[in-house]
Every structure is written in structure tokens, then in C-alpha cells.
Amino acid sequence: MRRRDWKAVVRAAAFAAVLAANTVWLVGCATPQDSESLSERPWNTPQQWEHGLPSIMTEGR
Numbered sequence: 001m002r003r004r005d006w007k008a009v010v011r012a013a014a015f016a017a018v019l020a021a022n023t024v025w026l027v028g029c030a031t032p033q034d035s036e037s038l039s040e041r042p043w044n045t046p047q048q049w050e051h052g053l054p055s056i057m058t059e060g061r
Helices: 004-025
Strands: none
Touching: none
């Protein structure tokens, strides 16, 4: 191949890489903003077995 042909290939590859990087950046890891992503309790709320007291002592509280 001639030198001009290699430059065209390098330019096309660079353009494709920039286009792919921009696509990944724009799409990203989008999180839905609707009620589908909401949970009933916060992520850091302790479970029943995490507070150290027997479950019989905490029933009805």
C-alpha cells in the first residue's frame, strides 16, 4: 500500500475509536428515575439478625 492509503486507514480507525468512545460516554450506566428503582427500606437498615438481641426480645416493638 502507498503511504496515502495508510493515512486514510489510520484516520478512519481514529474516527471509529472516537465515535465509539463518545457513544459509550453518552450511553453510560443510566439508572431509571421511576419508582422501579426505589426500595421499601434503605440499603443500610439492619436486618433482624444484625443487632445482637434475640428475636423474642424485640417482637412487638
